[in-house]
Amino acid sequence: MIWAILQTRLATRVVATGDARAEALALADRLVALPADALQATKRALNIHLQRSVDGVLDYALSAQHRSHGTDEHKDRVARFVTNR
Numbered sequence: 001m002i003w004a005i006l007q008t009r010l011a012t013r014v015v016a017t018g019d020a021r022a023e024a025l026a027l028a029d030r031l032v033a034l035p036a037d038a039l040q041a042t043k044r045a046l047n048i049h050l051q052r053s054v055d056g057v058l059d060y061a062l063s064a065q066h067r068s069h070g071t072d073e074h075k076d077r078v079a080r081f082v083t084n085r
Helices: 002-007 020-032 036-068 072-084
Strands: none
Touching: none
């Protein structure tokens, strides 16, 4: 499971149990030491990129999802899910 999360880049590293707070604070210290303007500009650039990426695929993704709702496979899986709740 951890390897899959790392592969999909949902996380970039794993820390030992109980070390998350200390690691987060260490990261915060590193970030606060950076020039604020540069960090803010980088964050803004990344957010712009993410928004444009979403805008570029959202129509397709919604259309594909809408089409999939009419398939027999989708109906069967929803029925199994509801039955197993």
